[in-house]
Amino acid sequence: MSAPAVATPGFAGFRASVGVCLAILRRSWGLMSLSLVGWLVVVLESRPAYGDPARPPVGDWPIEEMGLSFCLAWATALGLRSQLLGPELYLPASARTRSLAIALVTTVVSTCSFAALAGLDVALGGPGVDPIPALLAIFTVGVGFGLLEVLDRAPVWARSVFALALTVALVTWAMPTVRTRTDLLRVLPFVGAGYIVLFGRLPPSWRVNFAPAFLRLGIRDTAFPAAPADPIQAIRALLAAERTRSLAWRLLPGAVAAASRWPSYALGVQHSPGADLIVGVGTTLFAIVPFILPISEFGMDAVPVAMTLPVSPLAVHHAAIREAAIRCAVQFGIFAVFEAVRFGIGRLTAIPVEVAHSITLMEVLIVYAWPVPMFALTLGAAAWVSYPSRLKVFLAKVAMIGVSIPAAMTVMFVSMPPHATVDDLSGAWLRVLALTTLLGLCALALGELRARRAWRPYREAA
Amino acid sequence: MTPAIQITDLRCKRGTFLLDVPDLKIGPGTVVGLVGRNGAGKTTLLQLVAGLTRPDSGNIRVLGMSPFDDPVGVRQRVAYMTDTQAVLPLPIGTMVRAVSRFYPTWDSELAASLLDRFELPSHKLPGMLSKGEETRLRLVLALAFKPTVLLMDEPATGLDVVFRRVMLTSVLEVVRDPLRSVVVSSHDLADLERITDRIVVLRQGRIFADGAAAELAGDGRSLEQMIAEEG
Numbered sequence: 001m002s003a004p005a006v007a008t009p010g011f012a013g014f015r016a017s018v019g020v021c022l023a024i025l026r027r028s029w030g031l032m033s034l035s036l037v038g039w040l041v042v043v044l045e046s047r048p049a050y051g052d053p054a055r056p057p058v059g060d061w062p063i064e065e066m067g068l069s070f071c072l073a074w075a076t077a078l079g080l081r082s083q084l085l086g087p088e089l090y091l092p093a094s095a096r097t098r099s100l101a102i103a104l105v106t107t108v109v110s111t112c113s114f115a116a117l118a119g120l121d122v123a124l125g126g127p128g129v130d131p132i133p134a135l136l137a138i139f140t141v142g143v144g145f146g147l148l149e150v151l152d153r154a155p156v157w158a159r160s161v162f163a164l165a166l167t168v169a170l171v172t173w174a175m176p177t178v179r180t181r182t183d184l185l186r187v188l189p190f191v192g193a194g195y196i197v198l199f200g201r202l203p204p205s206w207r208v209n210f211a212p213a214f215l216r217l218g219i220r221d222t223a224f225p226a227a228p229a230d231p232i233q234a235i236r237a238l239l240a241a242e243r244t245r246s247l248a249w250r251l252l253p254g255a256v257a258a259a260s261r262w263p264s265y266a267l268g269v270q271h272s273p274g275a276d277l278i279v280g281v282g283t284t285l286f287a288i289v290p291f292i293l294p295i296s297e298f299g300m301d302a303v304p305v306a307m308t309l310p311v312s313p314l315a316v317h318h319a320a321i322r323e324a325a326i327r328c329a330v331q332f333g334i335f336a337v338f339e340a341v342r343f344g345i346g347r348l349t350a351i352p353v354e355v356a357h358s359i360t361l362m363e364v365l366i367v368y369a370w371p372v373p374m375f376a377l378t379l380g381a382a383a384w385v386s387y388p389s390r391l392k393v394f395l396a397k398v399a400m401i402g403v404s405i406p407a408a409m410t411v412m413f414v415s416m417p418p419h420a421t422v423d424d425l426s427g428a429w430l431r432v433l434a435l436t437t438l439l440g441l442c443a444l445a446l447g448e449l450r451a452r453r454a455w456r457p458y459r460e461a462a
Numbered sequence: 463m464t465p466a467i468q469i470t471d472l473r474c475k476r477g478t479f480l481l482d483v484p485d486l487k488i489g490p491g492t493v494v495g496l497v498g499r500n501g502a503g504k505t506t507l508l509q510l511v512a513g514l515t516r517p518d519s520g521n522i523r524v525l526g527m528s529p530f531d532d533p534v535g536v537r538q539r540v541a542y543m544t545d546t547q548a549v550l551p552l553p554i555g556t557m558v559r560a561v562s563r564f565y566p567t568w569d570s571e572l573a574a575s576l577l578d579r580f581e582l583p584s585h586k587l588p589g590m591l592s593k594g595e596e597t598r599l600r601l602v603l604a605l606a607f608k609p610t611v612l613l614m615d616e617p618a619t620g621l622d623v624v625f626r627r628v629m630l631t632s633v634l635e636v637v638r639d640p641l642r643s644v645v646v647s648s649h650d651l652a653d654l655e656r657i658t659d660r661i662v663v664l665r666q667g668r669i670f671a672d673g674a675a676a677e678l679a680g681d682g683r684s685l686e687q688m689i690a691e692e693g
Contacts, residue, residue, distance in 0.1 A: 308514070308547065309564045310537035 464526040466490050466611050466643035467511055472520030474510060481506050481667040483520070490610075491640040493633070495654035495675075496647040497689060498664035504647040505544070507664070508613050511645070512542035525610055538565060541609035543600050545619035554599060555584030558606070565607035573606035579628055593620035598629075605632055612636055612644045618653065626650075630657055651685045663689065 467488040474481040481503040488494050496504045509515040510522060513529025513536055522529060529536040549557065558577070562568040577584065580598035591599065597620045604612060612633070618626050634657055636642050648654055654661060655675040663671040663678065671678050671688075679685045 308512070308537070308542055309561065310534045 463490060465523070466492070466525060467645070468521075468523040469511075470521045472510065472517050472522060474506060474515070474517040474520075476506065479503070479506075479667060481510075481517075483507065483669060486662070486669065486672075488643055488645065490643055491637060492660060493637050493644045493646065493658045495658035495661040496645060496664060497649070497651065497654065497661055497685070498670070499689065501666075502664040503667040504664055505615050506667075508542065508544075508615050508645065508647055512540060512613055513537070514542070538567070538607075539610040540613060541604035541607065541611070542613045542615075543604040543617055544615040545597060545600075545617070547600055549588045549596065549599060549603075553584065554582055554586050554588075557588075558584070558602065561603055562606070568607045570606075572608070573602060576602040576605055576632070579632075580625065594622060594625060597621055598625060601629060601632065605636065608642075609636075610642050612642070614644065614646045614648075616648055617646060618648060618650055626653065633657060651689075655685060661685065 465487050467486070469483050469486040471485075472481065472483040479501065496507065498504055506515065510517055511524060511529065513524075513533050516530060524536050525539055527536050529540075554577070558573055562570065562573065580602060582595060582598055582602065586595075588596065588599070597617065601617065604614070614633070617633075618629060621629060630653060633644055633646070637644055646654065646658070658675060660673060661671075661675050661678055662669055675685055679688060
């Protein structure tokens with residue numbers, strides 16, 4: 001590989017901006033949030049370099065460059081593909097030919113866009129982009145995308161295996177060395193890429209199919225009141241049934257994550273790559289799924305449907321808030337149990353408590369830092385989306401993804417010293433908690449005020 | 463007899479668009495078609511009647527009740543179906559059972575028969591449904607509680623020829639009961655001419671014409687030509 005190249009902050013930000021624009025064009029929330037995170041990472045990581053000659057050489061840039069390149073290549077490819085191949089369904093070709101054509105065009109477009117960006121970088125006086133990571137990223141995107149296109153027609157199990165394998169590979173690549181903030185920077189793009197692979201590309205039905213047994217357990221006729229319904233009771237039952245299904249999503253990957261820790265505890269190994277890998281994947285699922293789903297399924301589906309049912313809109317609104325609060329409480333409860341078990345292991349066994357209780361930065365970030373703004377903003381968003389308006393739902397999603405993630409990341413990175421350890425994170429996490437809870441409460445108050453104003457006639461009638 | 467829908471001095475402003483309906487009365491046992499170009503106000507009018515959006519001024523009465531003062535009472539008797547309406551992320555059979563609990567008049571046998579007629583398997587999840595299947599599911603949910611007033615906004619979206627015919631037959635079955643009414647908004651004028659007693663033509667938020675399809679067309683013009691010319 002050629003010598004590490006350092007991307008100039010301005011140019012990296014420019015590239016990220018391109019990614020954001022393209023992601024917006026693609027109308028993909030996952031990509032947009034990822035690009036925003038990538039942009040934030042670049043800016044914040046570059047910030048201490050200004051006027052600081054003592055700052056150590058950024059020897060880690062190649063992997064970051066690769067991660068960022070990967071994400072931006074993906075965003076670029078998807079964005080351009082969307083623009084260029086939007087009417088793909090009308091192409092007079094077989095599914096296989098179409099898939100290969102899409103993969104080919106994606107690769108070519110990505111290569112050209114990167115070449116153009118690299119040229120621009122040099123023209124602007126930058127050191128240029130290290131071509132190896134960029135090309136590798138482009139190759140990965142092209143091939144991966146092509147495969148995904150082909151796999152769109154494959155059985156569910158094959159698509160699931162592929163998506164999981166790709167995510168595992170990405171996380172494996174980044175996980176074993178995660179210790180400091182710089183390490184964290186490396187991981188983010190890969191987690192994001194894994195998220196896209198797993199959730200950005202999969203049709204919604206897959207996610208639902210993931211836990212059919214829990215679904216059957218959770219939704220029973222007995223959950224609903226007998227007709228004629230007490231509307232309030234009925235709407236609560238309806239939302240509660242949906243909650244049960246959503247909880248299945250939390251428990252399943254969480255259980256996998258927790259179980260994966262046991263072998264390493266038993267062996268007294270603090271960070272075995274295998275265990276970390278599974279924990280990484282598990283906690284990623286554990287954290288991401290519940291906080292994407294509550295608002296997308298519960299808010300987007302249950303509430304608008306409820307608004308057309310013979311139930312008072314105000315009741316729906318309050319049931320929605322109550323439901324969001326229950327979900328938050330349950331999620332915190334799960335975390336508490338998770339941590340208690342982990343801590344208990346240290347007390348009850350010969351393994352030092354510090355070892356048993358050790359957590360990776362990955363877990364801190366995903367399991368603790370991200371969920372908090374999600375909790376808070378879910379509450380606010382629940383108040384907001386209980387209007388039967390697509391615009392409100394859109395705004396709620398913008399608030400959730402566009403505000404909460406960058407807000408959490410900003411606080412975390414600003415709070416942490418350049419080479420932070422796990423211990424440094426606790427303080428940062430508290431700041432994240434405080435800020436995002438405040439944000440969430442503001443959103444909630446705003447939603448409640450609007451709801452009260454909009455629904456005053458209903459209340460007066462009641 | 464109480465009109466199914468009675469609107470007086472209705473004004474509803476959305477941005478630069480203004481829906482202005484001074485007077486509209488729909489009696490029981492009638493099928494009324496709402497037609498007009500995109501943005502004429504068809505969907506807004508149906509949403510107002512269903513109580514999903516509030517007017518700036520005016521009075522709306524559905525079966526003698528206000529959809530805003532008595533939303534539960536109105537919605538237990540009025541079905542509102544659109545081509546974009548969300549459905550719960552539950553298997554079809556479970557969802558139908560869940561929704562049934564909200565309606566005292568729900569007819570389980572009719573629901574089963576409609577699911578069968580529209581070829582909807584009860585184990586399927588909404589995420590797996592095609593656009594046409596989703597439309598058929600919404601129709602089942604709208605028809606199975608035997609609504610006194612059925613409001614349909616583009617009900618035939620995604621339906622093939624066969625299912626469109628089934629849908630039209632189902633709508634006509636509703637109005638066999640002389641107390642029940644249907645208001646359908648659609649761009650499919652041939653279908654509307656076939657099933658409606660009366661057509662209301664909206665133009666830029668106002669009622670441009672109101673009457674039987676044959677009367678409105680007249681002068682050797684088709685209804686389609688009339689709507690095209692008025693734009």
